[in-house]
Amino acid sequence: MESLIQNILNALQWGSFYSLIALGYCLVYGVLSLINFAHGDIFMAGAYFAFFGATFLLGKTGVIPPGMPGWAVLALTIPISMILTSALGVTLERVAYRPLRRKGAHKLYVVITALMCGLVLENGNLALFGASRKNFPTLVPQIVYSLGGVSVTNLKVAVILVAVLSFLFLHYVVGKTKIGMAMQAISYDRFAVPLMGIPTDTVIVFTFVLGSSFAALAGVLFAMSYPVLDPFMGALIGWKAFIAAVVGGIGSIRGAFAGGFLLGFVEIMVVAFFPSTFRDLIAFSILLLILSLKPTGLFGVARRTKI
Amino acid sequence: MRRCIVPLVTVSLLGLILAASVTDAINFYWQSVLMFMGINIILSTSLNLVNGNMGEFSCGHAGFMAVGAYVSSVLAVALFAPGGFLGGPYLPGYLTVFAFPLLLLAGGLAAAVTGLLVALPSFKTRGDYLAIITIAASYIIKSTIENVGAVGGARGFMGMAKITSAMTEVWNIPWMMLWVFAAVVFTLVVIRRYVSSTFGKGVDAVRQDEIAAEIMSVDTDRVKLVTFMLSSGLAGIAGGLFAFVLGYINPGSFTIIKSTEAMVMVYLGGMGSISGAALSAVAFTLLMEVLRPMQVGKWVIIPMMLILLMQFRPEGFFGHRELTDIFPGLRRLLGREESGK
Amino acid sequence: MALLDVVNLTRDFGGLRAVCEFETRFEGRELLGLIGPNGAGKTTVFNVVSGFYAPSAGEILFQGKSTAGLKPHKVTALGIARTFQNIRLWFDLSVLDNIRVSQYYHLEYGLWDCFLRTERYKRREAAIAANAHEILEALNLAEYAGELPKNLPYGLQRRVEIARALSVKPKLLMLDEPAAGLSSADVDDLIKLIGWIHKEFDLAIWMIEHQMDVVMKLCTRIQVIDFGQTIADGTPLEIQANPDVIKAYLGDDAI
Numbered sequence: 090m091e092s093l094i095q096n097i098l099n100a101l102q103w104g105s106f107y108s109l110i111a112l113g114y115c116l117v118y119g120v121l122s123l124i125n126f127a128h129g130d131i132f133m134a135g136a137y138f139a140f141f142g143a144t145f146l147l148g149k150t151g152v153i154p155p156g157m158p159g160w161a162v163l164a165l166t167i168p169i170s171m172i173l174t175s176a177l178g179v180t181l182e183r184v185a186y187r188p189l190r191r192k193g194a195h196k197l198y199v200v201i202t203a204l205m206c207g208l209v210l211e212n213g214n215l216a217l218f219g220a221s222r223k224n225f226p227t228l229v230p231q232i233v234y235s236l237g238g239v240s241v242t243n244l245k246v247a248v249i250l251v252a253v254l255s256f257l258f259l260h261y262v263v264g265k266t267k268i269g270m271a272m273q274a275i276s277y278d279r280f281a282v283p284l285m286g287i288p289t290d291t292v293i294v295f296t297f298v299l300g301s302s303f304a305a306l307a308g309v310l311f312a313m314s315y316p317v318l319d320p321f322m323g324a325l326i327g328w329k330a331f332i333a334a335v336v337g338g339i340g341s342i343r344g345a346f347a348g349g350f351l352l353g354f355v356e357i358m359v360v361a362f363f364p365s366t367f368r369d370l371i372a373f374s375i376l377l378l379i380l381s382l383k384p385t386g387l388f389g390v391a392r393r394t395k396i
Numbered sequence: 397m398r399r400c401i402v403p404l405v406t407v408s409l410l411g412l413i414l415a416a417s418v419t420d421a422i423n424f425y426w427q428s429v430l431m432f433m434g435i436n437i438i439l440s441t442s443l444n445l446v447n448g449n450m451g452e453f454s455c456g457h458a459g460f461m462a463v464g465a466y467v468s469s470v471l472a473v474a475l476f477a478p479g480g481f482l483g484g485p486y487l488p489g490y491l492t493v494f495a496f497p498l499l500l501l502a503g504g505l506a507a508a509v510t511g512l513l514v515a516l517p518s519f520k521t522r523g524d525y526l527a528i529i530t531i532a533a534s535y536i537i538k539s540t541i542e543n544v545g546a547v548g549g550a551r552g553f554m555g556m557a558k559i560t561s562a563m564t565e566v567w568n569i570p571w572m573m574l575w576v577f578a579a580v581v582f583t584l585v586v587i588r589r590y591v592s593s594t595f596g597k598g599v600d601a602v603r604q605d606e607i608a609a610e611i612m613s614v615d616t617d618r619v620k621l622v623t624f625m626l627s628s629g630l631a632g633i634a635g636g637l638f639a640f641v642l643g644y645i646n647p648g649s650f651t652i653i654k655s656t657e658a659m660v661m662v663y664l665g666g667m668g669s670i671s672g673a674a675l676s677a678v679a680f681t682l683l684m685e686v687l688r689p690m691q692v693g694k695w696v697i698i699p700m701m702l703i704l705l706m707q708f709r710p711e712g713f714f715g716h717r718e719l720t721d722i723f724p725g726l727r728r729l730l731g732r733e734e735s736g737k
Numbered sequence: 738m739a740l741l742d743v744v745n746l747t748r749d750f751g752g753l754r755a756v757c758e759f760e761t762r763f764e765g766r767e768l769l770g771l772i773g774p775n776g777a778g779k780t781t782v783f784n785v786v787s788g789f790y791a792p793s794a795g796e797i798l799f800q801g802k803s804t805a806g807l808k809p810h811k812v813t814a815l816g817i818a819r820t821f822q823n824i825r826l827w828f829d830l831s832v833l834d835n836i837r838v839s840q841y842y843h844l845e846y847g848l849w850d851c852f853l854r855t856e857r858y859k860r861r862e863a864a865i866a867a868n869a870h871e872i873l874e875a876l877n878l879a880e881y882a883g884e885l886p887k888n889l890p891y892g893l894q895r896r897v898e899i900a901r902a903l904s905v906k907p908k909l910l911m912l913d914e915p916a917a918g919l920s921s922a923d924v925d926d927l928i929k930l931i932g933w934i935h936k937e938f939d940l941a942i943w944m945i946e947h948q949m950d951v952v953m954k955l956c957t958r959i960q961v962i963d964f965g966q967t968i969a970d971g972t973p974l975e976i977q978a979n980p981d982v983i984k985a986y987l988g989d990d991a992i
Contacts, residue, residue: 124524188707198710200453200527201663205699205706208656212695328531328652335528366550370539373532380529381517586852593851593858594837594844594865601827601838608825611787613813613842613905622848 091238096361097354102245102314104353105252108346109307110330111337112259113300115345118334119263120272120296121279122196126203127181129327130210131301134177135308136318137214139170140223147226159228166228170309171302178301179294181206187290207324214320225316248310255303256346263342268295276340329372336376338389347387352376410577417570427573431641433681434576435634438583440661440677441670442630447659448667449591450623451603453527456514457631458654459534460507462541462647464632465639468503470547472496472640473555476562489562496563496575500636507632508625510537515624519617534655541647552646556639572641579637583630587670590626599623600668631658660702665712672714738801739764740941741786741817741909745795748778748785755781757965758795761943763909768935768942770956772949772976774985778965779945780822783911787819788812800908814842818907820898822914822945828887832878832897835886836869836904869904875937876900876930892923896930903938910934912944916951928954953977961985 110132117125146162148155185202232243263269271292275282283289311326312318329352337348352372359371380386413430416422422430439457446454476492478485487495514533518526542550563571590596598619601609610616639645657680665676687694705712720727741763748756756778763769771779784790786797788809797804804812827835844865850858873879878893878900886894895915902910915931916924928951935942935955946952952959953973961969961976963985969976976982 122524124527185703185707189710194706194710197451197453198706201659202703202706204656204659205702208699209696209703212692212699215692216696324652328535332528332532335525339524364543366539366543368539369535370543373536373539377517377529377532377536380525384525589852589854594841594862595846595848595851597830597834597838598841600830600834604827604829605825607789608821608827609838610809611789611813611819612839612901613810614838615808615810615841617808 092361094239096357098239098241098245100354100357101249101350102353103357104350105248106307106311106326106349107330107333107352108252108349109255109303109310110327111334111345111349112255112342113304114331114334115337115339115342116259116263116272116296116300119340119342120276120293121186121190121199122276123186123199124203124331125300126200126327126331127207127210128300128304129323129325129330130207131174131178131181131323132304132308132311132327132330133214133318133320133323134210135170135174135301135305136225136312136322137218137223137308138173138305139166139309139312140225140318142166142169142173143226143228149226159230163228167306167309171305174305174308175298175301178297178304182294182297187293207327211320211324218320220319223318225312225318227316228313244310244314248314251306251310252346252349255306256342259299259303260342262299268292272296332373332376336379336386338386341386341388344386344388351387406581410574413573413577414569417573427570428641429681429685431572431576431637433678434580435637435641436657436661436677436681437580437674438630438634438637439658440665440673440680441583441587442627442634443658444662444665444667444670444673445587445591445599445623445627447662448669448673449596449599449603450620451667452620453524454530454624454627455527455652455655455659456530456532456534456537457628457658458650458652459530459537460511460628460631461635461638461654462534462537462645462650463510464500464503464507464629464635465645465650466503466541466547466553466635467506467632468499468636469553469556469639469645471502472499472559473553477555477558490566492559492562493566493571496559496571497578500575500579500633503636504629504632507635508629510632511625511628512621514628515621519620531652534650534652538647538650548646550647552644552648554644556645557643560640560643572637576637576641579633583633584670584674586626586630591670595619603668660698663702663712664705666714666717667712669712669714669718671719672712672717675719676713739798740766740800741943742798742801743782743786743795744798746782746785746792746797747794748781748790749793754965756785756962759962759965759967761960763941763943766935766939766941767958768931768956769944770952770959770973771943771945771962772947772952772959773962773968777962779962780913781965782962783819783913783943783945786812787817787911810842813905813907816906816908817911818902818905818909819911820895820902820913820915822917824891824894824898826886826894826898826901829885831883832873832886832889833866833869833882835897835901836872837865839901839904840865840868842905872900872904876903892919892926895919895923895927899930899934903934907940909941909943910938912942912946914945914947916946916948924948924951927951931955 110128113128114125117123117128143162143166144150145152146157146165148157185206186199189199189202234241263272271287274287275289275292279289330349333348333352334345336351337344337346355372355375356368359368363371417427439461443454443457446452474484475487476485476489514529518529541547547553560572591599598609598614601614602616602619606616661677661680662673664680665672683698684694687697690697739762743759743761746756746759747754759782761769771782773779781790785792788804788807788811799815799817804815827838830838844861846858846861870879870882873882876896876899878897881889881893886897889897899915912931916927919927931942932955944952944956956973959971959973959976960967961982968981968985969979971979
């Protein structure tokens, strides 16, 4: 019983990362119908930006004197990482995706470009900073609460809370605000929207800012939970989060959130009952099964083709 | 007379390569580059069927390659290798010379059946979903192999060298070079015949307007299924060759990176063009060798090239055109009829 | 036995009843028209008959046999071909290949014939190509056989689409707004062409059209639908005089 609750807690934490990344996939897909394959690597970049930010602020680079308290470093690291990562995401959109969109290129070309941008980020990182793994510094001491055999850390609670709050925030932004409405409108008909006086490019940039900053948030939290960084950390988790988003019903915020947690649960539960090498095998098989039973995903809506 | 040009050129090319290998006119390094070039041609032209002609986005070509590689090498080692695995050998070593193509085909068949299993659920879903399903499938395949201890699990599988040496005992020629060459010719002939038939033109129709294709009597499900199986089956053959050329395989050889390589080749050459896909496989193999000193840097440069290509010539260097469309003289030389294109 | 018998056909989209209890009947080789204001449900009728949508209720009998549960390509193979409101050619396949692919229903060779280039394959491909050339010849399209449809003017694209539908050797040809977007000179040609096809190919034609000229000149009987309901059915003259039709097109005040 206790181990079950423990596993559920772990699954919630693990699923939170997937959810945060899946939300980014979902936002971009929802607005542009573009699978932004570079998103996993944007998450990786977020973790690295956080690493460089934190080591800088801790005074390890020697530019500023050491001695800043850990919580202050964290409080500064998060926005730094979010801003830099957003800048990266927007750069990709400006440099790689937008020119293609302007030319009216086929969607496939944009998807390939996204995939290649991801490779450039991964290998560029590897070439620049080398293969040695980076250890993320401890910023806030871990506190372990024990509740009747179940142990909870402050970090775990924070991760889950952040994921839930991010979801609520995005749900509000997309559903209730003016810019969110504009995002929905673009996804519905990208050609009619500019005629209504909505600045399409601004809305798309905003979408990338949102998606990237939540990936950065996931990156910071991931780096704090599993403090070893390597350039390919984003690739696998990114692919998986993408699949989670699809299983949830890509394009739906609720779907991405639920899909992320579903994948987290499946993975943790598989590891709890089977050898850990079976994790990918069983998790992906279950996801494929769900997709073949419900092709549009859990919350997705089928779009009808008109003839 | 003109009908003979292609076979003649092919046979003399093979003779030249074999002679050069036997006499050490090309050293071992260049021999292996040539063999990988051949394997890449098969990977690229077969993926081109799905990603180019059919216009889908399959990201899991390496998975099918893995199936072919494991099936053909495990079969070969079980049947012919002396000692160890499954208590063999069951068949004398000299038979390998004849059995090898069958082993490759068995690998290809297994990969095609896997392709069938992957393609079936994807028909219910819409376009982008094939990308996810193939990614997931390639993870499932890799993970399955890792969990089967009998074929070495994550440590990998070896013993293929015994088979190749059994062949050289019969007759000392560079056998693998011969097989790779034969498989490349086989692949190109099969694909060319497929896409030039009315049956295969159905694939282009599906890409351009699936609804119109279905309503104009094309059995779209069958077309998609056959094309996907053909593509994955050929990838399986490439996998089998890969295993025997290398002599050692492990699940780590068949990751997303391998699939990405195949995609890069397709998109460099131009979607839907056989000659484009084949030539870009040649160029890609050479490029990888030239950039080898850069180590990881090459995986920055190659994606950058593709990004630039997408910006300025997104249809690839050939873009749905064949070599014969670009050089009409070549078509006349080969005596091919106007395909109406 | 009737060629086509549509009985009680109803099609819903969610809560919307796009077509309600639609009925029609082709005895032999008539030329019927289906008209109605925009959004009346005409194309939906075509989509259901061609098998693209399943009917919510009712039945479609083609030559006495129900087409229920058949995929569109099977329905087409029975002898029902159609064109589309917005041209849906395969724009990057040559005109000739467009006509070849649409004969997919009677390839009559398998994958192995294709790989091995057997006698059967050669015979069938030759027959398919010959048939395609014949149709292109008949519709004065022979000189465009090697062109890509995307490079042809709109009027010719329409004509190629009709040629493609004819290559199925249909017994019933459904034309969805064949005159849409054509210049008036082209429309005159089209009227002649459809009349000629009707005689020459010995088939029934069912036509959705907004241009009254076309419908009135060609059709022997016209059905009018509005909001999914059939509001009139009769000869061109009867339809022109029908007050319900006038109301549907011009509104209540017109009378």
